[in-house]
Amino acid sequence: MNSLERVVAAVGFQKTDRVPVIAQVFAHAATIQVVSVDEYVQDGETIARCQLKALARYGYDAVFSVMDVSVEAEAVGSVLQYRRNQYPFVERYAFSALDTWTAPEIPDPEKAGRMPEMLEAIRILREKLGDEVLVVGCIVGPFTLTTQLLGLETALYMAVDDFPRLEKIMDFATEVVIRFGKAQVRSGAHLPIVFNPSASPAVIPPKFFREFELPRLERVFQALTAAGASTNWLHIAGPTKPILPYYAQAGVGIANFDYCVDPVDAQNQLPGTCLGGNIRPMAFVECGPAEIEANARRLLKAFEVRRGFILSSGCEIPAESPPENVSAMVNSVRVGS
Amino acid sequence: MLALDTKCTAEEFDLLEIMLSGRAVTEVIKFLYPAGAPAVSAKGTVVIATPEGDVHDLGKSILKIVLIGNGYRVVDCGKDCPLTKIVEAAERERPLAVGISGLLTTIIPHVKQIKDLLASRDLQHVKVLAGGAALKQCSASALNVDFVAESAFDGVHYLDAVRESRV
Numbered sequence: 483m484n485s486l487e488r489v490v491a492a493v494g495f496q497k498t499d500r501v502p503v504i505a506q507v508f509a510h511a512a513t514i515q516v517v518s519v520d521e522y523v524q525d526g527e528t529i530a531r532c533q534l535k536a537l538a539r540y541g542y543d544a545v546f547s548v549m550d551v552s553v554e555a556e557a558v559g560s561v562l563q564y565r566r567n568q569y570p571f572v573e574r575y576a577f578s579a580l581d582t583w584t585a586p587e588i589p590d591p592e593k594a595g596r597m598p599e600m601l602e603a604i605r606i607l608r609e610k611l612g613d614e615v616l617v618v619g620c621i622v623g624p625f626t627l628t629t630q631l632l633g634l635e636t637a638l639y640m641a642v643d644d645f646p647r648l649e650k651i652m653d654f655a656t657e658v659v660i661r662f663g664k665a666q667v668r669s670g671a672h673l674p675i676v677f678n679p680s681a682s683p684a685v686i687p688p689k690f691f692r693e694f695e696l697p698r699l700e701r702v703f704q705a706l707t708a709a710g711a712s713t714n715w716l717h718i719a720g721p722t723k724p725i726l727p728y729y730a731q732a733g734v735g736i737a738n739f740d741y742c743v744d745p746v747d748a749q750n751q752l753p754g755t756c757l758g759g760n761i762r763p764m765a766f767v768e769c770g771p772a773e774i775e776a777n778a779r780r781l782l783k784a785f786e787v788r789r790g791f792i793l794s795s796g797c798e799i800p801a802e803s804p805p806e807n808v809s810a811m812v813n814s815v816r817v818g819s
Numbered sequence: 820m821l822a823l824d825t826k827c828t829a830e831e832f833d834l835l836e837i838m839l840s841g842r843a844v845t846e847v848i849k850f851l852y853p854a855g856a857p858a859v860s861a862k863g864t865v866v867i868a869t870p871e872g873d874v875h876d877l878g879k880s881i882l883k884i885v886l887i888g889n890g891y892r893v894v895d896c897g898k899d900c901p902l903t904k905i906v907e908a909a910e911r912e913r914p915l916a917v918g919i920s921g922l923l924t925t926i927i928p929h930v931k932q933i934k935d936l937l938a939s940r941d942l943q944h945v946k947v948l949a950g951g952a953a954l955k956q957c958s959a960s961a962l963n964v965d966f967v968a969e970s971a972f973d974g975v976h977y978l979d980a981v982r983e984s985r986v
Contacts, residue, residue, distance in 0.1 A: 513839055568925070571874050586909070638835050685954075687833045720952070741956070764956035767924060800924040 485543035485615040486672065486712075493713050493735050493756045495790040501782055503597035503793040503815045504544040504616075504758060505808050509569065509801035511536040517802060520564045523549040526602030533603070534610060539805070540812050543792075544616035547603040547666070548776075549596060551622050551677055554658050555630035556594035558586065576631045579640055583647055585654045591665035601669040608670025618715070619671030621663045623678025624698040625686065627655035634680060641690070649694070657697045662708040663702065675709040676702065682720035691725050696732055703733035715758075719797040726751035745784040757785070758792035761811060766795065766803035771810035776816035834881065837971075841884030848887070860892035862982060866898035866908045869951075870929040875922035878951040878971075882918055885917035885971040891915075891978065902929055906936045910944055916946040916978055919964070926954045931963040946981055948974050 483491070483499040491498045493776040511532040512522035522528050524638030526547075550569040550677045556562050559576035577583060582653040591597040600619070622630070628651050629637045640648040663674045680686070681695050718725070721742050729737045729752055737755050739748040741762035748757050761777045778793060785791035793815055799808060865886055869876045876898035886893050894912050896904050909917055917937070919930055934947050949955075950968040959967045968974035 568872070635838065635880070638838055640837060641835060685834050687835060690835070762956055764924060764953065767927075768957060768961055802925065 484613070486613050489543055489616045489792065490712060492790060492792055493679060495754075495756070495788075497789070500791050501785070501791060501815045502543045503812050505540060505542045505812060506546070506795050506798045507533075507536050507540070507542075507711035507808065508546055508548040508798055510799050510803055510808070513801045514539070514805055519569060520566055523569065524564070524596060526599035526604075527606065529599075529603035530610070533607060537611075537615065538653070540808055542812050544618050545607050545611065546618045546620065546675070547600050547607065547629070547671065548618075548620040548675070548677075549600060551626060551679065552630055553596050553600060553620075554589070554622055554627050554655075554662060557591075557597050557628075557662075558631060558658060558791065560624050560631055572630055572633070573635045577651065579632070579636050579644070583650065585650065588654075588657050588661050591662045597662060597665070601665060603653065603665055604669040604671045608672075616712075617670060617672050619666030619669075620649040621666070621674045621676055621702075622657040623676050623681050623695065623716075623718075624652050624656040624659060624702065625695045626678050626680040628658055629680040631655065633665045634685070637680075638686075649687035652694065652698060656701055660702055660705040663706050663711075667706065667711050671711075673713055673715055674706065675715045675809035678718045679720075681725075681726050682718050683722060684720040688724040692728055696728050699732040707733065713756075717797075723747050724753065727783050730755055736792065738794070739796065743796075749785070749788060754790075756790045756792060758794045760796040761794070763795050763797045763800055766799050766807045766811075769807065771806050774807045774810040775814050778811050782814065821980070823953050824848060834976045837881055837884060837943065840888060841880075844884065844888050845916055860890060860891040862892075863978075864892045864912050865895060865916050865978065866894045866896060866905060866914045867916050867918040868900040868905045869898040869920050870905070870926045871899055871901050872929065873923045873926045874899050875951075876920070878920035878922065879918075882920055882950065882971045882974060885975055886918075886978075889975045889979075891975075892954065902932060902947075905933065906940060906942075909937055909942050910940050914945060915981065916948055916965075918974060919949045920951040921949075922952045927953065927957065927962065930954060934963050934965075946978070948977060950974055 488498050488502045492502050507517045512519050515532045521637040537545050551564055555600045560572045561574040563573040604619050666674045681691055714733050715736040716734045717738040719740045723743050737752055737757055739759040741760050867879055869879045883893050894908055894909050935946050947964040948966040948968055949962050949964045966977045
């Protein structure tokens with residue numbers, strides 16, 4: 483069974499030769515190759531090279547073309563600031579609450595901002611890995627893009643002060659990420675992971691998620707499925723227990739769950755959806771391999787009967803994590819197989 | 820604010836309501852004190868900041884709202900803030916505490932220094948509390964702070980307890 487087959491089997495709750503393990507290694511792939519994070523997120527070839535080296539080193543089951551959560555916003559017109567060895571952040575938002583808003587053109591993924599670099603990373607990764615290892619692209623969720631275009635506080639106040647406008651911007655954001663996601667699938671991604679940090683219950687109430695974000699996520703996942711994505715992977719960090727039950731309705735095939743969500747609760751909330759998680763990300767920085775392995779074993783035990791599980795961290799593994807901790811998580815599935 | 824304190828548990832958290840409350844509190848303070856908020860507060864002063872290397876300051880803004888709503892005076896050093904600026908503010912304001920908020924794990928080495936920098940200026944009695952997505956994953960001893968808050972309300976409960984123990 484190769485990595486891709488293993489992940490696909492886990493998504494379908496079928497028997498696997500071992501539990502799939504996917505380390506959320508993004509900037510960490512740059513760090514271990516002594517590449518500055520700001521260079522990494524701007525160059526598709528560098529992303530592919532670092533991801534392939536990290537894959538060779540750790541031997542997990544997926545690679546990522548993830549840059550950061552501002553790729554789409556930059557393509558639309560938000561201005562980013564790049565600092566040495568850091569993820570970029572929005573310095574000036576594309577939209578303002580004060581201006582009259584008309585929907586701009588949907589960015590062309592082959593031309594706009596860093597989108598072409600992301601597509602290049604995907605092309606290289608798929609060319610090198612074929613159908614051996616899961617090649618994961620990345621788009622952000624509609625509300626996350628909305629907050630990257632307006633600013634989080636402006637977007638939240640707009641939800642109260644001018645909701646019709648917020649909905650129009652969310653609809654625009656939905657079209658942007660659909661076009662980008664479809665381009666990623668065409669470029670060779672088996673699926674784009676949908677990062678949606680701003681949709682976490684730490685930011686928006688579950689009712690807002692259910693009524694306004696969920697239908698847009700459904701549209702995104704339907705479009706990705708129609709474009710040929712292997713399955714749909716939703717990644718929302720933080721205390722997601724109240725919104726997990728809605729994931730199935732949105733068409734989610736793999737649901738990430740963070741360290742603050744109890745694995746039993748996650749299983750109960752999503753009985754038919756493959757779950758990925760949930761070792762505490764900071765544990766990779768402040769603990770040693772023995773503790774990582776103990777955490778991994780606890781999770782493997784919790785999902786032993788259920789199947790439908792991918793061992794992972796709750797969110798991104800911090801760039802500065804010692805490599806032996808990543809290895810400890812990856813190796814734990816082999817010890818138990 | 821008291822109602823939100825009870826309501827905002829891990830499963831019922833509503834950032835939007837907190838922000839709207841904060842906006843209302845800000846307007847009321849502007850109305851009551853058109854020349855600016857008074858420089859003293861019955862409950863004490865808290866210096867807050869998001870340290871250098873992190874520009875994500877929503878958590879800090881929420882802490883500010885909740886502190887002001889609970890009667891504390893807040894000195895906001897802003898985001899991406901050098902440690903020297905935080906310590907200088909503490910030296911000038913003689914606060915009850917310094918509140919640090921951060922989203923990124925990369926600021927942790929900075930956070931670990933704050934307590935010692937305060938002590939070097941005879942401010943070892945100033946409590947240091949930390950919160951935010953990255954920091955709240957760590958223990959207080961790992962961050963070299965007095966308290967790690969799960970939420971802004973949690974931080975205020977800690978400060979209230981500190982005040983009571985000193986009265």
